[in-house]
Amino acid sequence: MIKTHDLRIRGFEPLPSPAELRGRLPLSTETEGLVTTSRREVEAVLRGDDDRLLVVVGPCSVHDPDAALEYARRLVAEAERHADRLLIVMRVYFEKPRTVAGWKGLINDPHLDGTHRVAEGLELARSVLRDITALGLPVGCEFLEPISPHYIADAISWGAIGARTTESQVHRQLASGLSMPIGFKNGTDGDVGVAVDGVRAAAQSQVFFGVDDSGRTCVVSTTGNEYGHVILRGGRTGPNYDSASLAAAAAKLTAAGLPGRVVVDASHANSGKDHVRQAEVIGELAGQIAAGDPISGVMIESFLVPGRQTLTDAGRAGLVFGQSVTDACLGWEQTETALDLLAFAATRRRGGVSARC
Ligand SMILES: O=C[C@H](O)[C@H](O)COP(=O)(O)O
Numbered sequence: 001m002i003k004t005h006d007l008r009i010r011g012f013e014p015l016p017s018p019a020e021l022r023g024r025l026p027l028s029t030e031t032e033g034l035v036t037t038s039r040r041e042v043e044a045v046l047r048g049d050d051d052r053l054l055v056v057v058g059p060c061s062v063h064d065p066d067a068a069l070e071y072a073r074r075l076v077a078e079a080e081r082h083a084d085r086l087l088i089v090m091r092v093y094f095e096k097p098r099t100v101a102g103w104k105g106l107i108n109d110p111h112l113d114g115t116h117r118v119a120e121g122l123e124l125a126r127s128v129l130r131d132i133t134a135l136g137l138p139v140g141c142e143f144l145e146p147i148s149p150h151y152i153a154d155a156i157s158w159g160a161i162g163a164r165t166t167e168s169q170v171h172r173q174l175a176s177g178l179s180m181p182i183g184f185k186n187g188t189d190g191d192v193g194v195a196v197d198g199v200r201a202a203a204q205s206q207v208f209f210g211v212d213d214s215g216r217t218c219v220v221s222t223t224g225n226e227y228g229h230v231i232l233r234g235g236r237t238g239p240n241y242d243s244a245s246l247a248a249a250a251a252k253l254t255a256a257g258l259p260g261r262v263v264v265d266a267s268h269a270n271s272g273k274d275h276v277r278q279a280e281v282i283g284e285l286a287g288q289i290a291a292g293d294p295i296s297g298v299m300i301e302s303f304l305v306p307g308r309q310t311l312t313d314a315g316r317a318g319l320v321f322g323q324s325v326t327d328a329c330l331g332w333e334q335t336e337t338a339l340d341l342l343a344f345a346a347t348r349r350r351g352g353v354s355a356r357c
């Protein structure tokens, strides 16, 4: 018999089932309450029933659970301080889509050294989520692998489909069944239409291949997700957060029968991945929010230490604590300033005057 299948497969490694991992690391009743309430709050912001500004802020990627937790401890104080004007969700990204190749995140390679201990990565991701949500902070992430959400999505309050996968049928189907609001990034070329199409596809009921809680392959059917929205992240031709681009995106959404409001990612192609520029972009966005541009939320890449560092073969050893190993981030002090600016903008938009800013 001539073998004609799996010719390029090096190996298969079984994983624990989603039910097994969730059973080993369950969410507390408090976290379940937090997730439920914060999802409803994000939905209310997206509908325009809550006039706060959604802010998804945190590291480009989590590579060190201790640093992520230290960041969360600081962020929870900011979330409380601004709670009347900002709905702060911590960006806790475990999966990184790469333009070509590179470290694909804590789940795929938890030791950052190419050993790809995915079972450990899932366990680590879940324990990071438990630790952060235990502080009372809601969490957002990108969903990249179609199976990984079964292991972690119960702890997630907001999710994104990235620029590189926004046009993918697999990711749109996935979004149609996820329990939290999902933002679709515009394409890397700047095309907003594909994100609008993603929102429309995710709003529909879908039937596709997947796994169930026991890990068995099955046919999944979904109800559709009515809280899809568009995230403007700029593109190859430049940024797209100016008032004209926002109006054009809002017009595309309303033409498709969707609410004409967007979330803006201040990083990526909107800042040229330059964290110094990202701070300026946030300043500009604050002015636009105060002036009434249709912005429901802002995404910020931020960590304890500004900038980024390059991963080496040594893995986690020798890395600067609290500095990104993927895209450059604002440091903690610039993050506090950015949140103050956005809170002030949310107050101005509301028509009131803040005593604190
Ligand atoms: O957010 C992170 C990066 O922008 C994204 O994962 C792509 O990174 P890369 O172009 O370095 O692969």
Ligand SMILES: C=C(OP(=O)(O)O)C(=O)O
Binding pocket: 060, 093, 097, 142, 161, 162, 163, 164, 185, 233, 265, 268
């Ligand atoms: C990869 C990301 O963004 P984008 O999909 O916009 O490149 C990200 O936010 O980590």
